[in-house]
Amino acid sequence: MGDRVGVKYNNxxxxxxxxxxxxxxxxxxxxxxxxxxxxxxxxxFGIEDSVKAAGPLLAIVGFFLFAIIWSIPEALIxxxxxxxxxxxxxxxxxxxxxxxxxxGFQQGWAKWLSGVIDNALYPVLFLDYVKSSIxxxxxGLPRTLAVLILTVALTYMNYRGLTIVGWVAVFLGVFxxxxxxxxxxxxxxxxxxxxxxxxxxxxxxxxxxxxxxxWNLNYWDSISTLAxxxxxxxxxxxxxxxxxxxxxxxxxxxxxxxxxxxxPVVREYWTDGYFSDVARILGGFWLHSWIxxxxxxxxxxxxxxxxxxxxxQLLGMAERGMLPEFFARRSRYGTPLIGILFSxxxxxxxxxxxxxxxxxxxNYLYCFGMILEFIAFIKLRVTHPNASxxxxxxxxxxxxxxxxxxxxxxxxxxxxLASYKVMAVSILAMVVGFVLQPCLVYVEKKRWLRxxxxxxxxxxxxxxxxxxxxxxxxx
Numbered sequence: 001m002g003d004r005v006g007v008k009y010n011n012x013x014x015x016x017x018x019x020x021x022x023x024x025x026x027x028x029x030x031x032x033x034x035x036x037x038x039x040x041x042x043x044x045f046g047i048e049d050s051v052k053a054a055g056p057l058l059a060i061v062g063f064f065l066f067a068i069i070w071s072i073p074e075a076l077i078x079x080x081x082x083x084x085x086x087x088x089x090x091x092x093x094x095x096x097x098x099x100x101x102x103x104g105f106q107q108g109w110a111k112w113l114s115g116v117i118d119n120a121l122y123p124v125l126f127l128d129y130v131k132s133s134i135x136x137x138x139x140g141l142p143r144t145l146a147v148l149i150l151t152v153a154l155t156y157m158n159y160r161g162l163t164i165v166g167w168v169a170v171f172l173g174v175f176x177x178x179x180x181x182x183x184x185x186x187x188x189x190x191x192x193x194x195x196x197x198x199x200x201x202x203x204x205x206x207x208x209x210x211x212x213x214x215w216n217l218n219y220w221d222s223i224s225t226l227a228x229x230x231x232x233x234x235x236x237x238x239x240x241x242x243x244x245x246x247x248x249x250x251x252x253x254x255x256x257x258x259x260x261x262x263x264p265v266v267r268e269y270w271t272d273g274y275f276s277d278v279a280r281i282l283g284g285f286w287l288h289s290w291i292x293x294x295x296x297x298x299x300x301x302x303x304x305x306x307x308x309x310x311x312x313q314l315l316g317m318a319e320r321g322m323l324p325e326f327f328a329r330r331s332r333y334g335t336p337l338i339g340i341l342f343s344x345x346x347x348x349x350x351x352x353x354x355x356x357x358x359x360x361x362x363n364y365l366y367c368f369g370m371i372l373e374f375i376a377f378i379k380l381r382v383t384h385p386n387a388s389x390x391x392x393x394x395x396x397x398x399x400x401x402x403x404x405x406x407x408x409x410x411x412x413x414x415x416x417l418a419s420y421k422v423m424a425v426s427i428l429a430m431v432v433g434f435v436l437q438p439c440l441v442y443v444e445k446k447r448w449l450r451x452x453x454x455x456x457x458x459x460x461x462x463x464x465x466x467x468x469x470x471x472x473x474x475x
Contacts, residue, residue: 024161024334026231029240031166032223034173036244038305039222040071042298043176044255044275046125047216051270053209056260057199060253066213067249069406074220074370075245076393076403077377079238082224083390084380086233087457089316090224091373097460098376098383101322102437107372108317109433114365115222115310116346119303121362123147123347126299128272130292148348154303155344158311161333162229165304172301173247176294179279179287180255186282187262195261207417214363214414216252220245221373222306225313234390307347311339319454323440328454364418364426367411374404 027035050059085093091111096104127146131138137146158165220241227233259278269277276295280288315336318327331337380387381397395403418426444451 025163027162027166027226027229028231029236031163031170032230032236032240033243033247034169035166035226035305036223036240037173037247038169038301039309040219040244041216041248041251042302043294044180044252045295045298046272047212047252047256048270048272048274049208049212051260051265052267053205053212055199055267056196056265058209059260060196060256062209062213063217063249063252063256066217070410071217071220071245071249073403073407074218075241077373078221078224079241079391080389080393081377082227082237083234084387086227087316088225088228088312089320090227090313091221091369092313092317092322093320093460095372095376096320098379099372103372105322105437106433107369108313108322109436110365110369110430112310112313113429114362114369115306116343117350117362117365119306119310119343120347120350122299122303123150125272126150126296130296133292151344151347154300155307155340157304158307158340159331159333159335159337161335162226162308165308169301169305172297176298176301177251179290179294180251183279183282183287184254184258187258190262190282191258192261195265198265210414210417211363218366222309225309225316228316229312238391307340307343310343311336314339314342319457321451321453324449325452361422361426363414364422365429367415368430370411374408
């Protein structure tokens with residue numbers, strides 16, 4: 001029947017279109033794969049807590065099952081919705097088109113906060129890996145100064161351009177994964193399969209276990225806020241997501257399977273940075289140093305890609321009139337300068353939080369945003385079934401609903417397991433969003449700040465008006 005919604009984007013299907021409207025080179029396939037890789041993972045750094053919480057067997061099984069019930073559905077939804085709305089607002093635009101601008105803003109607020117909280121983690125992880133070599137970075141003023149210096153340096157890289165960030169991600173990704181491949185080869189002769197079966201259900205830390213799995217396998221939708229910067233996103237985005245999925249899950253399972261069976265498992269030892277100790281046991285100081293260097297650089301890759309996603313999300317919201325117009329202004333390198341500065345400021349403010357507090361807080365806010373995404377995905381399938389979807393999940397409406405039931409249950413479990421402190425802080429943050437959006441509307445009405453919708457973007461479909469002659473697809 002064709003596109004009944006009328007959301008049409010110019011130049012997003014043209015293979016020769018390699019520059020954006022600002023003359024900035026677009027992101028191609030290989031850098032995009034590694035941008036997604038770093039949005040989600042960055043390598044097996046930080047997965048050690050899954051072994052501490054549940055033992056080798058449940059750690060391995062957990063990453064495999066979570067990839068099926070969480071990562072694959074989220075990646076599929078990102079592919080469908082990201083190609084339906086290939087612009088920098090990403091998931092904010094999805095929710096706005098389905099539920100209206102108020103809930104679109106709440107989505108943007110929760111996801112931006114979650115992303116900034118997530119980004120505050122990477123300087124912490126970086127310093128956790130290098131403090132064994134430089135003990136002075138373990139705390140106090142030297143640690144604080146190190147966080148500030150890292151934040152400023154990596155913020156400048158984001159300022160210089162997304163294509164630079166993309167190719168840096170490629171280099172860092174290869175460098176970070178290679179030592180684990182080597183360590184796995186060294187571990188093979190020492191593998192004792194019985195170690196894989198070690199499990200003690202009576203000594204499980206379910207909160208730590210689920211938060212670690214969830215944190216390491218989510219954020220597939222973050223790449224959607226960069227869709228407007230991608231070369232031919234309607235073809236490139238779905239393929240890049242599929243390649244990145246294999247890279248991420250394989251990058252977790254390979255070192256878990258080889259290393260947990262190659263050394264005696266003392267669960268208390270399996271905390272952040274323990275892979276470098278395993279490397280020393282298996283290969284010696286040279287492999288230990290390589291893993292530490294890879295961890296440090298990988299965390300830097302996580303930082304710059306997350307900041308790119310967060311800052312371009314603010315730019316996309318401004319282009320849709322949800323934020324003041326100055327958020328949409330670009331630097332001479334085509335980057336969202338104000339969004340970058342806001343995101344960097346948030347990282348510095350939150351860098352005092354501990355590793356576990358960061359994971360729990362970001363997971364809670366992220367869950368709230370994912371619930372809105374799932375609702376928007378299903379509603380658009382029902383109200384606008386014939387809208388142009390360059391990539392469409394090969395399921396009807398009923399199949400799509402069934403697909404999101406397991407991840408929705410997972411979301412509720414993760415939110416239930418959060419501490420009262422995390423719940424209180426997260427709910428307070430969401431209440432701030434509920435108040436902030438009407439305040440911005442009032443500011444716009446009084447013309448205290450300028451708001452505008454980019455002329456380059458099409459109108460969004462009416463979220464309240466279903467199509468008369470459209471029949472939702474079912475199995």
